[in-house]
Amino acid sequence: MSGHSKWATTKHKKAVIDAKRGKLFAKLIKNIEVAARTGGGDPAGNPTLYDAIQKAKKSSVPNNNIDNAVKRGSGATAGGADWETITYEGYAPGGVAVLIECLTDNRNRAAAEVRTALTRNGGQLADPGSVAYVFNRKGVVLVPKEAATEDQLLEVVLEAGAEEVNDNGDTWEVVSEATDFVGVRQAVQDAGIDYDSAEASWVPNLQVPLDAEGAKKMIRVIEALEDSDDVQDVFANGDISDEVLAELDADA
Numbered sequence: 001m002s003g004h005s006k007w008a009t010t011k012h013k014k015a016v017i018d019a020k021r022g023k024l025f026a027k028l029i030k031n032i033e034v035a036a037r038t039g040g041g042d043p044a045g046n047p048t049l050y051d052a053i054q055k056a057k058k059s060s061v062p063n064n065n066i067d068n069a070v071k072r073g074s075g076a077t078a079g080g081a082d083w084e085t086i087t088y089e090g091y092a093p094g095g096v097a098v099l100i101e102c103l104t105d106n107r108n109r110a111a112a113e114v115r116t117a118l119t120r121n122g123g124q125l126a127d128p129g130s131v132a133y134v135f136n137r138k139g140v141v142l143v144p145k146e147a148a149t150e151d152q153l154l155e156v157v158l159e160a161g162a163e164e165v166n167d168n169g170d171t172w173e174v175v176s177e178a179t180d181f182v183g184v185r186q187a188v189q190d191a192g193i194d195y196d197s198a199e200a201s202w203v204p205n206l207q208v209p210l211d212a213e214g215a216k217k218m219i220r221v222i223e224a225l226e227d228s229d230d231v232q233d234v235f236a237n238g239d240i241s242d243e244v245l246a247e248l249d250a251d252a
Contacts, residue, residue, distance in 0.1 A: 025056075025059070025061050027232055028052070028059055030083060030232070031052040031103070032049065032052045032056060032069040032070060032073060033070075034085070034103060035048040035051075036069070036072075036074040037073040037074065037083075041071070041074030047182045051185070051198050058196065083103045083105060084104055084105065084107060085101070085102070086102045086104060086107060086111075087101050087132075088100040088102065088110075089126040089131035090123055090124060091123050091126055092121075092123045092218045092222070093221070094208065094210065094218070097134040097135075097206075098118075098123065098222070098234060098235070098236045099132065099202050100231055101202075101231070101233040102228075102231050110230035113228040113230055114231065117221070117228060120224065121217070122217060134204055134205060135237070136202070137201075137203075138163075138176065138181075139178050139180060139198075140173060140199060140200075140201040140203065141157075141173075141184060141195050141197070142173055142195060142196040142197045142198075143171060143172045143188065143195045144172075144195075145172060148193045150172060153165055153172050153174065153188075153193065160176075160186070160187035161176050161177065161180030161183055161184055163175050171196060202233075204235070206237060207238070208237055210238045210239060212244050214238065215248060216248070218238040218240075221236075222234045
């Protein structure tokens, strides 16, 4: 999964300074609201909320916005929306499997926007179950290389239940079973190692190698999907090699 992960990591960094910062902030706030509603407003007793808050802070969401989202979600103040989680499955051009996670207060609008984003960019919506098997739920922690060497990180995370540590260029990617994820993230923190992000993610168990043209088409579909306010996360199994990634960077 190295190539696609590197692209995803690059995208994560760029997202913070992207022109869509307002849209990114709104999605992070929504995550916090939902986490507080489902697990309570205390981050110490709600790991999902803790990670949602950390992700928002890493993306420079103001603390006031974060606090208000926790209060709305936990019911401490009024105004929290009734967000519904929906997962759609689809294909990008070239048979690339796409898993789309939505948080919406309007199921019909979300479905229409997902379908439009796919079809306008050469993709298509798929039947439930036809794509999901290509992905496994995993915990993923991204650690900047300056924070730890590979050996230091391995010593910390393997004992906590991590499956592997991948080299993503600027970062180490620590992958674990979703059930071990909180323990792995906690171990990284307890060791005093800084991390860029920590979240449960859908990781492909089967990948489709892409040339530059195929990679551009997949990225176009993902960006169109992410442009929807209802779409929280998009996962795809297209594999972009280092060579193709360099080609894309040269064209950018």
